[in-house]
Amino acid sequence: MTNNTAETGPLDTVLLALLAILVGGVVAYASIGFLVAIGWLNDLLVGESGASLYIYLTGFSPVYLFVIPVIGAIIVNIITSYTMPAQYNHGPADVIYAARQGNSDMSIKAGLTNAVATIVSIGSGASVGRYGPIVHLGATLGAWLGKKMKLAPARRKILLACGVASAISASFSAPLAGVVFAYEVVIDRFGIKSVMPIVVSSVVATIVAKNHGVADVLFLLSDLSVPANWEYALFALVGAVGGGLAVIYMALMRTFSLYALRLPGPPVVRAILGGVLLGAIIVAYPQTFGLGEQVVRDALMLELTVGVLFALVFAKLLATSISFAAGFAGGVFGPALFIGTMMGTAIGLGVNALGIVTSSPAVYGVAGMGAVISRVVGSPLATILIVFELTANFYLMTAVMVSVVVANTVTQALFNRSYFYQQLRERGIEPDEPRAHQLLRETPIDQLVEEKKPVVVTGDATISTVRDTIAKQRASEAYVIDHEGRLLGQVNGVILLAQVDEESLSEPVTRFLAKPPIILDAQMNVLEAFALLKDFVGVSVPVVTDKRSYHFAGVVYQSTVMRTYLRAVAKSQQDER
Numbered sequence: 001m002t003n004n005t006a007e008t009g010p011l012d013t014v015l016l017a018l019l020a021i022l023v024g025g026v027v028a029y030a031s032i033g034f035l036v037a038i039g040w041l042n043d044l045l046v047g048e049s050g051a052s053l054y055i056y057l058t059g060f061s062p063v064y065l066f067v068i069p070v071i072g073a074i075i076v077n078i079i080t081s082y083t084m085p086a087q088y089n090h091g092p093a094d095v096i097y098a099a100r101q102g103n104s105d106m107s108i109k110a111g112l113t114n115a116v117a118t119i120v121s122i123g124s125g126a127s128v129g130r131y132g133p134i135v136h137l138g139a140t141l142g143a144w145l146g147k148k149m150k151l152a153p154a155r156r157k158i159l160l161a162c163g164v165a166s167a168i169s170a171s172f173s174a175p176l177a178g179v180v181f182a183y184e185v186v187i188d189r190f191g192i193k194s195v196m197p198i199v200v201s202s203v204v205a206t207i208v209a210k211n212h213g214v215a216d217v218l219f220l221l222s223d224l225s226v227p228a229n230w231e232y233a234l235f236a237l238v239g240a241v242g243g244g245l246a247v248i249y250m251a252l253m254r255t256f257s258l259y260a261l262r263l264p265g266p267p268v269v270r271a272i273l274g275g276v277l278l279g280a281i282i283v284a285y286p287q288t289f290g291l292g293e294q295v296v297r298d299a300l301m302l303e304l305t306v307g308v309l310f311a312l313v314f315a316k317l318l319a320t321s322i323s324f325a326a327g328f329a330g331g332v333f334g335p336a337l338f339i340g341t342m343m344g345t346a347i348g349l350g351v352n353a354l355g356i357v358t359s360s361p362a363v364y365g366v367a368g369m370g371a372v373i374s375r376v377v378g379s380p381l382a383t384i385l386i387v388f389e390l391t392a393n394f395y396l397m398t399a400v401m402v403s404v405v406v407a408n409t410v411t412q413a414l415f416n417r418s419y420f421y422q423q424l425r426e427r428g429i430e431p432d433e434p435r436a437h438q439l440l441r442e443t444p445i446d447q448l449v450e451e452k453k454p455v456v457v458t459g460d461a462t463i464s465t466v467r468d469t470i471a472k473q474r475a476s477e478a479y480v481i482d483h484e485g486r487l488l489g490q491v492n493g494v495i496l497l498a499q500v501d502e503e504s505l506s507e508p509v510t511r512f513l514a515k516p517p518i519i520l521d522a523q524m525n526v527l528e529a530f531a532l533l534k535d536f537v538g539v540s541v542p543v544v545t546d547k548r549s550y551h552f553a554g555v556v557y558q559s560t561v562m563r564t565y566l567r568a569v570a571k572s573q574q575d576e577r
Helices: 010-046 050-057 062-083 092-100 108-123 131-148 153-172 175-187 192-211 231-261 267-284 293-300 306-325 333-353 361-377 380-391 394-411 419-426 435-441 463-473 493-497 526-533 558-575
Strands: 456-458 477-481 487-492 540-544 552-557
Touching: 010 108, 010 131, 010 153, 010 192, 062 108, 062 267, 092 131, 092 153, 092 175, 092 419, 108 131, 131 153, 131 333, 153 175, 153 192, 153 380, 175 192, 175 380, 231 267, 231 306, 231 333, 231 361, 231 394, 231 419, 267 306, 293 333, 293 361, 306 333, 333 361, 361 380, 361 394, 361 419, 380 394, 435 526, 435 558, 456 463, 463 477, 463 493, 477 493, 477 552, 487 493, 487 540, 526 558, 552 558
Parallel strands: 456 477
Antiparallel strands: 477 487, 540 552
16 A cells, blocks of 8 residues: 555455454553553552542541642653643544544654553542543554555544544443544544444454453443433433533633643643642542542442532532643543533432432433533534443433433533534634645645746836737736835736837836736635635736735636645545545
């Protein structure tokens, strides 16, 4: 394979299948190592990990619990400052951008160092998730393999998506959700030829994880059901509340991070201050330490009271916002799952307390989980599937479907499609932009300037001279510049050729000088130029180096811009095959 072709046929299918198997296996082991490292760090710092961690934390000195996140914040700041050129938390937003920009190029160094920073963050108590970083790591491994194999851009994108699906499959025992998320969020469109490799990699990752005992159902709720049809109205209510809570969650993270960036001093000051605030929250609510998966289990097993559940919603919102503002690395999925479950279970317990006969409050916890997750990650279908796979309960899917749909419908005008889209737009990237437009945006207009020079004259040239030059070169106009090369305007060839009076022929050509209807800046991209030219009637358009100097750089033909646009459309279609 070469990177200039989009191969098809049996050999290509076999090669993609083999590469998908490889990606699935490698990403599965990377995911396993990621989870083991978090547990090891918990063991090292607090002497316990897993299900008993949160009960164990209550026996620790408040001073020790306070200090752990401060030290963790400093270490993460060092990792970020010295090993990540961009110096920001990497996650699904970077994966979405890489998949949609065409070449699917991702830094393997960024993937590995971000994973290490996340391990330190979660291990030292930061209220962040493991979903985003492991998705990013899986994508970087898939993209790296595609680059090393010198695959075509379309095939590299498929391997990137294979890495995403494999990471979710291995980490959450969610092969279906992994495949759907890869399509719904990362690729954003369905392609027949990419189904096989993405499914293969997802299955392989699940098999590897199961063989190493890390693919158990995270929140087993197989005995729950939805007994009454009228309860779907309550699930809709949970969805509306969950959607609103998700918007608050995303807005708080964004606001806290913006405030943190305005703090005076180096980033380490922000890290220390954030670590101190997080430590105070952990002392008050040890349940906010790290991932909080056992707290979610306790909530679904109805071992927490309504008061504690509501308190944990607000404590987790604050702890997560502070964690990201402090510069900790991690994902937004885990905290969203935590917050949604606490909220939904609290509503379920409240309804039961009113004497209304309902299904188990845990069902409402699962519906709340889906509502908040789907709104934060912008993936309704994948959320419905991942909740099903996390709980191993098919009967809860309809409750989750209602809450997810309501959450997204009610709040769609209040925030971006997802937190990842918000991150991309803050970086000046439009994630929903068509691929053809991306290609045109990446092409500067000066690449389209004609090599064949147009008729260019100075302002003191006579009409006779310019007329003869236009006739000789069979041009339709001439561009007039001053002696420093600045564009003054243009003259129409038809008008000049119509001049027959000897006296007028000796006059300077500036007599018929006209301002061009459109002047392009060489710093423009082709998409911007195309927008200006959509109503243009003519042949060529002048280009200046910049609008300040107005130095004449040449001309661009409208036909050239149109051909470039059509090539971009064709390439975007080829990339999707």
